[in-house]
Amino acid sequence: xxxxxxxxxxxxxxxxxxxxxxxxxxxxxxxxxxxxxxxxxxxxxxxxxxxxxxxxxxxxxxxxxxxxxxxxxxxxxxx
Numbered sequence: 001x002x003x004x005x006x007x008x009x010x011x012x013x014x015x016x017x018x019x020x021x022x023x024x025x026x027x028x029x030x031x032x033x034x035x036x037x038x039x040x041x042x043x044x045x046x047x048x049x050x051x052x053x054x055x056x057x058x059x060x061x062x063x064x065x066x067x068x069x070x071x072x073x074x075x076x077x078x079x
Contacts, residue, residue, distance in 0.1 A: 013033075013035050015033060015035060016038065016040070017071065018041060018042075019041065019042050019048075020072065021038075021071050022070060022071070023059050023071065026050060030052055030055075036052045037051040040072065047075070047077060048071075048076055048077040048078075050071050058074050
């Protein structure tokens with residue numbers, strides 16, 4: 001049996017950003033920290049997640065020209 005701990009995210013890889021963070025800043029944070037996702041928050045509550053794949057599909061591949069688009073408009077939210 002595999003322990004649950006083996007599936008958990010290390011604390012230094014669990015990064016949150018405010019919902020008004022723009023896409024350019026989010027991409028820089030992910031690049032600089034060597035991570036592939038950010039948890040998007042409203043105050044201290046996690047409201048969604050944005051991944052490097054989301055950024056590629058929703059910003060780059062969609063040819064969005066506004067690098068200052070807010071994450072609150074792009075992040076995936078729980079159903």
